[in-house]
Amino acid sequence: MQNLERKIKKNFQGIYKACGNKFYLSCGSYLIDGQNYKYDKRMLKKQNLLYHLAKENSKILEIGVYMGHSILIMLTSNPKLKITGLDIDKRFAPKAINYLKKTFTDSKLNLILGDSLKNLKKINTDYDLYHIDGDHRPIKIYKEILACIELHKKKKIKILFDDVEMMKDVEKLLFSSFEIKRSIKPKCIFRNLYVEIELNEKSIKKFKRSFFFLLLKHFIISLAPFYVKKFCRLILKIFLGEKICKIIGSFLSKKTKSNNLQKLGRKLENI
Numbered sequence: 464m465q466n467l468e469r470k471i472k473k474n475f476q477g478i479y480k481a482c483g484n485k486f487y488l489s490c491g492s493y494l495i496d497g498q499n500y501k502y503d504k505r506m507l508k509k510q511n512l513l514y515h516l517a518k519e520n521s522k523i524l525e526i527g528v529y530m531g532h533s534i535l536i537m538l539t540s541n542p543k544l545k546i547t548g549l550d551i552d553k554r555f556a557p558k559a560i561n562y563l564k565k566t567f568t569d570s571k572l573n574l575i576l577g578d579s580l581k582n583l584k585k586i587n588t589d590y591d592l593y594h595i596d597g598d599h600r601p602i603k604i605y606k607e608i609l610a611c612i613e614l615h616k617k618k619k620i621k622i623l624f625d626d627v628e629m630m631k632d633v634e635k636l637l638f639s640s641f642e643i644k645r646s647i648k649p650k651c652i653f654r655n656l657y658v659e660i661e662l663n664e665k666s667i668k669k670f671k672r673s674f675f676f677l678l679l680k681h682f683i684i685s686l687a688p689f690y691v692k693k694f695c696r697l698i699l700k701i702f703l704g705e706k707i708c709k710i711i712g713s714f715l716s717k718k719t720k721s722n723n724l725q726k727l728g729r730k731l732e733n734i
Contacts, residue, residue: 467510468502470539474566475502478530481562482555491653492532493625508649509625512657513594514540516623520591521545526579526607527597528552531559533625538567545571547586549579549597579603583610589617596625604630605677608637612667619644620660627656632677640670696734708734 471494479486479500491497493510517523517537521544525534528550537544550556553576560574575582579597593611595604604624612620627634627648637643637658645659699708712731715724 467507467514467536467539468504471535472502474535474539474563475532477566478532478535478559478562481558482530483558486530486555490529492529493536494532496652503652505652508651509653509655510536512647512649512655513537513623516592516621516657517541517544520621522590523547523592523594524586524590524611525549525594525596526583527595527625528556528560528574530555531563533594533596534560534563534572538563538570542567543569547573547575547590549575549577549582551576551578551597580606580610583607583614586614589615591621593620593622594625595622599626599629601630601633601677604633605636605674608633609671612662615662618662620662622658622660624656624658626653628654632680636670636673636677640673641666699731699734705734 475494484500486495486500487497489497491503493506493513494502496503496505513533513536517540521541523537523544523546525546525548528534528548529552531548534546534548537546548556548560556574556576560572564570564572580603593615595607595611597607598604608622611622624630624634634656637660642661643658644661645657647657648654703711708731712728712734715728716732717728719725719728
């Protein structure tokens, strides 16, 4: 689909105008890298995957709407889609969805604002495809997967994840817990991942049990630096003493030209 840029060009700019010609700097999407509002062809393979999946499905749930770029790709492929979007951001998502509603009049778009996990509990219908592209923290993604599984009524669920490099641990848990009937991971920047998962009670329980290990790893990674610093301070106090640490710190912060040594000196002064 080399001509995707041409197909979405007008509405890509239309969304930008509807959003006041603004976007969140450093926040990318399926179409932009987050540095400039300019179509990024380096993501063409993941764009194409989303485009083709939209043709194969008629009812889609998307977690993380932002500027509606992924929805634009899907509606360009299948203008009669029914899409429910969840997003916590009130600045761009409502404006983008309103623009897309006016442009793709045969579609049925519904935007639900607020926390994804809270709103997933309120939904009482299932979908053909679940697109998880919101909060990219692994633990949040894990919880969103479970929430989608719980509202899904069929024995096979289809999920598309965006920016899969940020959820490597979750990806491993998925493949070790479930029977994956089909998976696609395009080779491009900020890759997405499509999986078709066979659901049964045993595999769901296994996936739920794995949450403890994911949580433990997250806890260690996030808190280890704090305790390492505390341990280092304690060792210095024991072997050098608080007075000597402060003398060394004063020397480093006042007599050295290196920013790193000055920073270390200030820390020693306050040990």
